[in-house]
Amino acid sequence: MCGRYVIASTVKVIEKKFKVKAAPELVFEPNYNVTVGNQAPIITSENPNEIQLAEFGFTPDWADKKKYILNARSEGDHNPENRSDYSGAKGIFLKPYFKKSIRFKRCVVLADAFIEGPTKEKLNQPYLVYLINKKRPFAMAGIYDDWIDKSTGEITRSFAILTSPPNELMNKIHHHRMPVILNDTDVDLYLNKTTTQHEIGDLLCSYDYKLMNAYRISPEIKRPNLNEKELINPIEEPVQKEYYFEKKQTIKLVGMGMTSSREQRLKEEEEG
DNA sequence: CCAGACGTTGTT
DNA sequence: GTCTGG
DNA sequence: CCAGACGTTGTT
DNA sequence: GTCTGG
Numbered sequence: 156m157c158g159r160y161v162i163a164s165t166v167k168v169i170e171k172k173f174k175v176k177a178a179p180e181l182v183f184e185p186n187y188n189v190t191v192g193n194q195a196p197i198i199t200s201e202n203p204n205e206i207q208l209a210e211f212g213f214t215p216d217w218a219d220k221k222k223y224i225l226n227a228r229s230e231g232d233h234n235p236e237n238r239s240d241y242s243g244a245k246g247i248f249l250k251p252y253f254k255k256s257i258r259f260k261r262c263v264v265l266a267d268a269f270i271e272g273p274t275k276e277k278l279n280q281p282y283l284v285y286l287i288n289k290k291r292p293f294a295m296a297g298i299y300d301d302w303i304d305k306s307t308g309e310i311t312r313s314f315a316i317l318t319s320p321p322n323e324l325m326n327k328i329h330h331h332r333m334p335v336i337l338n339d340t341d342v343d344l345y346l347n348k349t350t351t352q353h354e355i356g357d358l359l360c361s362y363d364y365k366l367m368n369a370y371r372i373s374p375e376i377k378r379p380n381l382n383e384k385e386l387i388n389p390i391e392e393p394v395q396k397e398y399y400f401e402k403k404q405t406i407k408l409v410g411m412g413m414t415s416s417r418e419q420r421l422k423e424e425e426e427g
Numbered sequence: 428c429c430a431g432a433c434g435t436t437g438t439t
Numbered sequence: 440g441t442c443t444g445g
Numbered sequence: 446c447c448a449g450a451c452g453t454t455g456t457t
Numbered sequence: 458g459t460c461t462g463g
Contacts, residue, residue, distance in 0.1 A: 277437095
């Protein structure tokens with residue numbers, strides 16, 4: 156599951172990257188350990204030009220109490236084996252829990268990285284998973300809804316992150332789901348109310364592993380009350396060789412190495 | 428009909 | 440709110 | 446968030 | 458009382 160992630164980019168950086176404006180009086184601190192119940196920035200299909208805060212952990216509007224659902228399978232009940240080559244219909248449109256939101260209340264969840272552990276060890280052996288070439292923040296496909304607490308009248312806007320089958324990188328860290336990551340043009344399509352169900356379905360697939368990498372971090376991340384920068388310091392080398400994409404789409408293989416030296420090497424590549 | 432479930436990841 | 444199972 | 450577990454030795 | 462999982 157994708158129940159932890161990082162969003163530490165400033166409001167300014169998000170505004171520039173996604174060509175949006177923060178909602179009035181929006182304030183949030185860098186969070187290197189976003190967990191269920193936290194407020195985090197999203198952009199909604201209702202208001203695709205605005206950064207808003209919402210609570211991580213989805214509750215549909217009809218629920219009698221909060222549900223805190225973190226993820227929604229894009230294939231729904233299809234592909235129960237989590238096969239990476241699944242290419243059929245996206246069953247999320249059929250699920251009572253999600254059908255209204257996937258049609259009318261889509262959002263993108265802004266992240267700099269996400270955190271995932273092996274199926275067995277889970278967060279006892281966590282990895283930070285990120286996009287290479289400093290591509291951050293990026294957008295994860297999500298759904299949201301507004302839930303009213305009948306006893307207090309309080310309204311909570313909450314969201315869940317859509318998941319897809321694993322790519323080669325996820326297999327390497329022994330996890331069999333991953334969040335749906337959208338590139339910039341797909342974000343616009345995903346948040347556009349006029350995009351058809353079929354077109355939305357086509358966007359919900361696993362991101363190219365060659366554009367990603369991951370490294371081990373400390374299991375300190377398990378503590379939901381900690382969220383400082385040091386939590387995502389690498390404790391091992393990245394798990395795969397990096398394919399560094401230049402602007403002209405030529406691929407260069409960049410060798411393994413600890414983060415500092417790897418970034419140094421990337422810098423050298425960029426400089427010629 | 429109508430009470431009860433509706434979800435995830437990973438299995439009790 | 441909408442679907443399922445008994 | 447909040448319900449449920451929180452342990453051992455020895456394994457299903 | 459505190460941690461974990463969903």
